[in-house]
Amino acid sequence: MTQHGEISDYLSVHQLTKKFGKFTALDDISFSTKLGEFLCVLGPSGCGKTTVLRAIAGLEKPTSGTIVVEGRDVTQLPVSRRNVGIVFQSYALFPNLTAEDNIAYGLKQRSKKAKGVEGRVTELLETVGLSGMGNKYPAQLSGGQQQRVALARAMAISPHLLLLDEPLSALDAKVRIRLRSEIRQLQKRLGVTTIMVTHDQEEALTMADRILIIDRGKLVQMGTPGEVYDKPATPFVASFIGSMNFITKVRKMEDGIFGVGEHRLKISNGRGARRVQNGEPVMIGVRPEDVMIQADGGDGINTLNTLVSAIEYRGSLFRLSLNLPISGNDYTTIDADVPSEKVRRLGLQENMHLPIHLPVDRIRVYAA
Amino acid sequence: MSQLAIEAPLERLPLSQTIDKELWIRRLLIGLVCLWMLVVVILPIFQLLSKSLMDNAGNFVGFANYVHYFKTPALSNSIGNSLFVSILTTLIAVGLGFLYAYALTRTTIPGKAFFKGLAMMPLFAPTLLNGISLVYLFGRKGLFTTGFFGTIPGFDIHLYGPVGIIISEVLFAFPQAVLILSIALNMTDARLYEASDSLGASKIKTFFTVTIPGIKYGLISAVFVCFILAFTDFGAPKVVGGNFNILSTDIYKQVIGQQNFVMGAVVSVVLLIPTVIAFIVDRIVQRKQVAIIAAKSVPLIPKPERLKDTLFLTYCAFIALLIVGFYSTSLFASLVKVWPYKLNLGFWHYNFSDMGGGGYAAFFNSIRMAFYSAAFGTVITFSAAYLIEKSRQMRVLREISYFLSILPLALPGLVIGLSYIFFFNAKGWSIAGMFIPNPLGFLYATMGILVMSNIVHFYSVSFLTATTALKQLDKEFEIVSESMGVPFYKTFVCVTVPVCMPAILEIAMYYFVNSMATVSAVIFLYSANLPLASVAVANMDDAGDIAPACAMSILIVLANLLARMLFGLATKGVKNEPRPGW
Numbered sequence: 001m002t003q004h005g006e007i008s009d010y011l012s013v014h015q016l017t018k019k020f021g022k023f024t025a026l027d028d029i030s031f032s033t034k035l036g037e038f039l040c041v042l043g044p045s046g047c048g049k050t051t052v053l054r055a056i057a058g059l060e061k062p063t064s065g066t067i068v069v070e071g072r073d074v075t076q077l078p079v080s081r082r083n084v085g086i087v088f089q090s091y092a093l094f095p096n097l098t099a100e101d102n103i104a105y106g107l108k109q110r111s112k113k114a115k116g117v118e119g120r121v122t123e124l125l126e127t128v129g130l131s132g133m134g135n136k137y138p139a140q141l142s143g144g145q146q147q148r149v150a151l152a153r154a155m156a157i158s159p160h161l162l163l164l165d166e167p168l169s170a171l172d173a174k175v176r177i178r179l180r181s182e183i184r185q186l187q188k189r190l191g192v193t194t195i196m197v198t199h200d201q202e203e204a205l206t207m208a209d210r211i212l213i214i215d216r217g218k219l220v221q222m223g224t225p226g227e228v229y230d231k232p233a234t235p236f237v238a239s240f241i242g243s244m245n246f247i248t249k250v251r252k253m254e255d256g257i258f259g260v261g262e263h264r265l266k267i268s269n270g271r272g273a274r275r276v277q278n279g280e281p282v283m284i285g286v287r288p289e290d291v292m293i294q295a296d297g298g299d300g301i302n303t304l305n306t307l308v309s310a311i312e313y314r315g316s317l318f319r320l321s322l323n324l325p326i327s328g329n330d331y332t333t334i335d336a337d338v339p340s341e342k343v344r345r346l347g348l349q350e351n352m353h354l355p356i357h358l359p360v361d362r363i364r365v366y367a368a
Numbered sequence: 369m370s371q372l373a374i375e376a377p378l379e380r381l382p383l384s385q386t387i388d389k390e391l392w393i394r395r396l397l398i399g400l401v402c403l404w405m406l407v408v409v410i411l412p413i414f415q416l417l418s419k420s421l422m423d424n425a426g427n428f429v430g431f432a433n434y435v436h437y438f439k440t441p442a443l444s445n446s447i448g449n450s451l452f453v454s455i456l457t458t459l460i461a462v463g464l465g466f467l468y469a470y471a472l473t474r475t476t477i478p479g480k481a482f483f484k485g486l487a488m489m490p491l492f493a494p495t496l497l498n499g500i501s502l503v504y505l506f507g508r509k510g511l512f513t514t515g516f517f518g519t520i521p522g523f524d525i526h527l528y529g530p531v532g533i534i535i536s537e538v539l540f541a542f543p544q545a546v547l548i549l550s551i552a553l554n555m556t557d558a559r560l561y562e563a564s565d566s567l568g569a570s571k572i573k574t575f576f577t578v579t580i581p582g583i584k585y586g587l588i589s590a591v592f593v594c595f596i597l598a599f600t601d602f603g604a605p606k607v608v609g610g611n612f613n614i615l616s617t618d619i620y621k622q623v624i625g626q627q628n629f630v631m632g633a634v635v636s637v638v639l640l641i642p643t644v645i646a647f648i649v650d651r652i653v654q655r656k657q658v659a660i661i662a663a664k665s666v667p668l669i670p671k672p673e674r675l676k677d678t679l680f681l682t683y684c685a686f687i688a689l690l691i692v693g694f695y696s697t698s699l700f701a702s703l704v705k706v707w708p709y710k711l712n713l714g715f716w717h718y719n720f721s722d723m724g725g726g727g728y729a730a731f732f733n734s735i736r737m738a739f740y741s742a743a744f745g746t747v748i749t750f751s752a753a754y755l756i757e758k759s760r761q762m763r764v765l766r767e768i769s770y771f772l773s774i775l776p777l778a779l780p781g782l783v784i785g786l787s788y789i790f791f792f793n794a795k796g797w798s799i800a801g802m803f804i805p806n807p808l809g810f811l812y813a814t815m816g817i818l819v820m821s822n823i824v825h826f827y828s829v830s831f832l833t834a835t836t837a838l839k840q841l842d843k844e845f846e847i848v849s850e851s852m853g854v855p856f857y858k859t860f861v862c863v864t865v866p867v868c869m870p871a872i873l874e875i876a877m878y879y880f881v882n883s884m885a886t887v888s889a890v891i892f893l894y895s896a897n898l899p900l901a902s903v904a905v906a907n908m909d910d911a912g913d914i915a916p917a918c919a920m921s922i923l924i925v926l927a928n929l930l931a932r933m934l935f936g937l938a939t940k941g942v943k944n945e946p947r948p949g950w
């Protein structure tokens with residue numbers, strides 16, 4: 001399990017489709033993971049995340065498509081032959097068995113040598129930071145501790161693949177944040193390829209090597225946290241991860257130049273801008289934290305005059321709502337996140353005129 | 369230092385073909401469950417239906433028997449009689465049961481556990497005993513009829529006939545009504561009451577706009593259950609029915625009295641129709657309910673109210689006194705030398721040696737039968753419920769099995785008994801010109817058929833208890849163990865059974881108690897060399913030996929109370945282990 005990088009695609013899913021009756025829960029999903037990778041499946045409730053995981057585990061027979069592990073087609077194999085460790089949101093710890101017995105449950109089936117099992121359970125307990133708690137029953141453990149037992153139990157069988165379905169969502173915020181890094185560290189140390197389902201974007205951004213974003217059964221984007229945040233493939237991804245301002249009724253004038261009413265915006269090629277034909281209507285997006293206010297200088301390019309319509313305090317920063325006239329009486333609202341220090345220094349207030357600057361390389365172009 | 373060991377995977381035993389084998393075992397078992405229900409429920413009922421379409425010589429006569437039935441007023445009048453007594457019983461039992469359940473759940477009266485326990489008392493007695501107690505209270509030489517043996521002027525309530533039947537059946541149905549309505553009243557959401565209060569609604573208005581709609585489904589269920597109980601019971605009407613004919617006693621008279629099996633089958637079908645309708649309506653209603661209780665509700669905690677609490681305490685005490693008085697009378701009567709002349713106490717009637725019915729041999733046969741029914745019944749019911757609830761394969765077959773499992777709820781004991789005679793006594797069947805000998809004929813007149821009839825008779829309630837308990841388990845247990853390569857039967861034994869132990873014990877007790885007390889199914893199935901206690905009660909009562917019949921009933925009650933106590937102890941033992949989530 002430690003020879004990283006030998007096989008480039010450890011798990012690959014090809015054109016996975018799953019229908020429940022007439023309802024299509026998963027629609028033609030393909031992706032692959034490398035050995036030892038930590039993959040997060042992210043998406044809104046009901047989009048099919050759990051179904052993806054269940055298909056990979058062998059709990060749900062795909063309607064079509066294949067699942068390949070280590071070059072072997074496992075689509076038809078039952079869960080018990082796929083060597084996967086599973087952790088559910090509910091943990092599913094056996095309430096009548098102690099933490100130790102829970103962890104040893106799968107081991108006893110595999111190894112007849114009681115000694116080996118015992119030693120291994122002790123190690124696993126130590127690994128998840130529960131040394132000495134082995135003889136407690138699940139009910140005597142806190143939520144976070146139960147989660148660790150569930151993790152240890154899943155790891156006990158040395159799985160090739162670890163599948164986690166919203167493992168942290170039942171925990172309170174503090175514990176959740178601590179367990180994020182613990183799980184990640186453990187996973188790195190053991191080098192086990194892991195797929196985690198979550199609907200919490202922050203969790204996905206902080207933990208994952210790569211993120212898989214699903215919307216209504218379709219795979220909309222796959223990439224590193226940086227990629228999906230900086231280059232969201234669709235407006236859906238952009239607003240699901242972080243937030244983004246959208247300006248509609250934009251037209252491409254010529255290469256790198258777009259028109260918004262009477263304004264002209266320069267947008268660097270490559271950010272989706274190249275694919276558009278001249279004259280074609282598009283939509284552009286810019287994240288609130290990328291909106292610069294004019295006091296920062298700038299050379300007049302992409303400078304727009306706005307009116308501050310509202311200021312909302314958000315602790316370390318303020319969110320400004322800015323009205324941008326487009327043409328005639330038509331205007332659009334743009335949110336801008338500005339550090340508190342700057343708002344105070346510039347004495348920003350509502351109803352103030354404020355020029356803003358949209359950096360050439362921070363604007364995304366989407367089909368309208 | 370420990371990491372290395374973890375990274376080096378433990379030597380893997382071949383996970384093997386056992387998996388496919390396991391899948392097949394599961395399929396096979398689900399198939400067996402279906403087959404079992406087919407053999408013990410569907411085929412016998414089918415046999416009964418076909419018997420009702422034949423003459424006594426076995427020739428097909430179509431609906432001729434039914435035509436004859438409805439043209440003979442002596443027979444068909446019983447339908448009206450049966451409906452009359454069971455509807456009245458239902459109204460009274462549900463009314464009394466509602467007040468009692470209300471007191472137990474919505475007031476702050478003391479001694480709730482005591483009152484609840486006492487209300488369950490009739491569940492432990494054969495219904496024959498209800499009739500016998502009534503005879504001692506209101507019969508020709510009854511306590512009240514003779515004015516406490518002449519101390520005060522007596523009065524006659526004309527016990528024999530509808531009066532006697534209704535009183536016994538109310539007593540019989542009362543515990544069920546209390547149970548169902550208590551559950552319903554407990555489930556209602558406190559927030560509704562707060563809302564009603566804050567809107568300034570009066571108590572009466574709140575009662576009719578919040579309380580009653582809130583327990584609607586429980587109320588409907590209680591009505592159907594009480595109706596079915598009263599409509600199909602046989603024990604009490606046999607003792608106090610007099611010349612007032614009802615369907616259940618008619619079946620008995622046709623089969624045992626006149627050996628007219630065909631007419632017995634016809635009356636059985638007539639008895640079956642309203643029961644099946646009640647069953648289906650109740651199922652439809654209960655299905656609707658699921659959606660409603662799914663939402664989380666806030667439990668209602670009653671507040672003390674002087675007047676209300678006093679009234680309800682008085683009511684409960686009154687009912688409790690009636691129940692205690694009722695059963696004490698029979699206990700007393702069983703110990704009295706010659707009622708009402710020689711009132712010295714002793715155990716004369718507990719010596720059954722010169723009586724018909726089988727005496728202590730019958731009693732111990734009953735204990736054996738109840739024990740086997742509890743043991744086999746619990747294993748079969750719980751395993752079947754597990755396979756149906758916790759499998760992922762063979763959905764259609766599992767749904768059919770589920771339906772078949774709750775179907776016995778609609779089958780009166782007499783109908784089960786009679787159809788078992790027909791089915792297990794059949795020499796064989798000619799199907800498409802081929803004669804197939806009956807492979808189960810050997811069970812006829814054995815302990816086996818008695819136990820089987822009990823298991824079927826009390827199957828549905830046990831099955832639903834098991835299913836409810838299983839539904840409370842995390843549905844991921846099976847998946848987790850499967851992913852670790854642990855066979856499902858191991859998880860069943862190591863996790864499912866221990867965690868469900870309270871429900872399992874409850875099922876076992878339910879089987880035992882009911883098998884001890886029942887008379888309706890087994891009265892057709894016992895044989896002379898396998899006498900049973902409850903049947904002995906019926907036969908001794910028939911022969912006019914009412915005191916020994918009473919004594920035997922008391923023994924049955926005592927055996928059941930003992931079983932209940934053992935159950936209490938066992939449950940306590942189980943509950944002391946740390947078993948979270950319960």
Ligand SMILES: Nc1ncnc2c1ncn2[C@@H]1O[C@H](COP(=O)(O)OP(=O)(O)OP(=O)(O)O)[C@@H](O)[C@H]1O
Pocket residue numbers: 020023025043044045046047048049050051052199
């Ligand atoms: N067994 C099933 N039968 C029918 N429909 C199903 C079944 N399982 C899932 N679905 C449907 O498929 C869709 C995706 O379900 P899934 O459980 O994968 O969602 P999810 O992304 O995990 O949602 P959540 O975040 O709420 O857990 C849902 O619309 C769900 O109703």
Ligand SMILES: [Mg+2]
Pocket residue numbers: 049050051
């Ligand atoms: Mg899910």
